[in-house]
Amino acid sequence: MSYEKRTLKSKALFERAKKFLPGGVCYASRYFEPYPFIVVKAKGSRVWDMDGNEYVDYWMGHAAVILGHGYAPVIEAVKEQLDYGTHFGYLNEEAIKWAEQVCKWFPSAEMVRPATSGTEANMYAIRLARAYMGKRRIGKFEGHWHGGYDVLHKAVGYPFDKPASLGLTEGQLRDTVLLPFNNLEGVKERIKGEELACIILEPVMGAAGFITPENDFLRGLRELCDERDILLIFDEVVTGFRFPGGAQKFYGVKPDLTTLGKTVGGQYFSGAGAICGRADIMEKIDHLKHPNFWERSFHGGTYTGNALVARAGYTVIRELEKRKDEVYPYLNKLGEKARKGLEDIFERQGFKAYVTGVGSLFAIHFTEERPRDGLTALRTKNIDLTKALHVFMLENNVIYLTSTTSHFILSVAHTDGDIEKFLSLVEEFIKQHRG
Numbered sequence: 267m268s269y270e271k272r273t274l275k276s277k278a279l280f281e282r283a284k285k286f287l288p289g290g291v292c293y294a295s296r297y298f299e300p301y302p303f304i305v306v307k308a309k310g311s312r313v314w315d316m317d318g319n320e321y322v323d324y325w326m327g328h329a330a331v332i333l334g335h336g337y338a339p340v341i342e343a344v345k346e347q348l349d350y351g352t353h354f355g356y357l358n359e360e361a362i363k364w365a366e367q368v369c370k371w372f373p374s375a376e377m378v379r380p381a382t383s384g385t386e387a388n389m390y391a392i393r394l395a396r397a398y399m400g401k402r403r404i405g406k407f408e409g410h411w412h413g414g415y416d417v418l419h420k421a422v423g424y425p426f427d428k429p430a431s432l433g434l435t436e437g438q439l440r441d442t443v444l445l446p447f448n449n450l451e452g453v454k455e456r457i458k459g460e461e462l463a464c465i466i467l468e469p470v471m472g473a474a475g476f477i478t479p480e481n482d483f484l485r486g487l488r489e490l491c492d493e494r495d496i497l498l499i500f501d502e503v504v505t506g507f508r509f510p511g512g513a514q515k516f517y518g519v520k521p522d523l524t525t526l527g528k529t530v531g532g533q534y535f536s537g538a539g540a541i542c543g544r545a546d547i548m549e550k551i552d553h554l555k556h557p558n559f560w561e562r563s564f565h566g567g568t569y570t571g572n573a574l575v576a577r578a579g580y581t582v583i584r585e586l587e588k589r590k591d592e593v594y595p596y597l598n599k600l601g602e603k604a605r606k607g608l609e610d611i612f613e614r615q616g617f618k619a620y621v622t623g624v625g626s627l628f629a630i631h632f633t634e635e636r637p638r639d640g641l642t643a644l645r646t647k648n649i650d651l652t653k654a655l656h657v658f659m660l661e662n663n664v665i666y667l668t669s670t671t672s673h674f675i676l677s678v679a680h681t682d683g684d685i686e687k688f689l690s691l692v693e694e695f696i697k698q699h700r701g
């Protein structure tokens with residue numbers, strides 16, 4: 267039965283949603299055509315809609331969910347925490363345990379503060395970098411996504427010279443210098459004569475489709491930052507728990523600060539975020555060391571370090587730590603199978619498409635050129651084909667977001683069988699669209 271025929275309840279409720287939620291959704295990226303189904307349950311690698319249809323999920327809660335939906339140790343910990351209380355508004359043991367666990371996970375994390383989203387973590391990290399360095403300007407890469415914080419909300423979608431959102435002022439964007447990913451010489455050129463407080467980047471480009479750093483690019487950037495006295499910030503909101511110790515450990519490059527979101531708050535909860543890094547920088551937040559507010563960088567917030575999210579986050583990181591020798595090889599194996607399988611399909615079918623990704627992340631690019639940065643990932647993208655793949659997958663009970671970026675996220679709940687099914691669907695789609 268077609269998607270529209272089997273999702274009648276979702277269709278009706280979406281019509282109602284449109285009256286109260288702009289665009290009918292809570293986040294534009296969650297919309298897809300013809301209309302989004304309404305999710306009522308998620309377990310393992312599956313989600314179910316209100317009409318009772320089951321989908322294999324390759325979105326996994328915006329990549330937050332690594333251990334699968336409804337992972338029992340987290341659910342149990344959270345249930346227990348509900349009895350004690352979730353939001354005290356005071357320092358609590360859960361937040362301290364969480365902080366220790368985060369610092370244990372990341373090679374560069376000597377101290378950490380919680381934030382309530384990835385966007386907020388980036389906002390405070392940029393402020394902290396400026397405060398510590400006493401410099402105003404910052405570097406940000408084209409096509410990289412760091413959330414909706416004004417100064418980083420620039421050159422996300424293509425074309426990069428269009429405003430990434432209305433409502434941003436020239437003043438907010440003026441001090442953000444745009445940089446090309448995977449092009450160290452290009453970065454050097456653009457920062458010539460600049461005094462930058464920091465350079466921020468996703469070590470693996472996410473929103474443009476999991477594009478990995480090439481040829482020691484991260485190491486080169488680290489050296490450049492050291493030479494030029496610039497702080498290096500890794501936005502590991504996606505990658506932080508996709509590798510043991512984060513992308514920084516995987517690629518062997520230590521940032522000065524790291525920002526986190528998603529998984530760091532226990533996979534399932536809002537209020538998830540963190541800024542961590544070198545103690546001497548983090549201490550710029552410390553009110554004990556800097557009693558005058560005008561001599562420190564502000565950080566805080568009502569729900570920061572609430573016991574529920576801290577406990578969930580602690581539980582997930584501890585589980586990942588305990589199970590890392592099993593979880594990560596498994597995820598890598600599944601990811602490799604998907605990437606290799608896709609490449610084989612495109613070669614077998616003589617179809618021009620590129621495959622990117624690493625570990626548990628993979629993506630398909632219908633582009634004319636090999637995607638290695640924001641420009642090459644976006645400027646020649648065949649949007650119609652990209653959307654057609656999304657519709658095709660939806661018709662076959664496979665779901666991922668966004669409909670205009672074919673990127674896929676794995677969890678330990680996915681199986682070889684899921685990947686095999688996925689690959690056979692891709693092959694069928696390619697056969698239909700060849701020539």
Ligand SMILES: Cc1ncc(COP(=O)(O)O)c(C=O)c1O
Pocket residue numbers: 328383384385386388411412413414468472473501502503504527528538
């Ligand atoms: C790399 C990266 N940074 C920051 C963010 C923003 O995080 P949040 O949506 O929690 O504000 C995201 C969200 O998708 C992200 O992928």
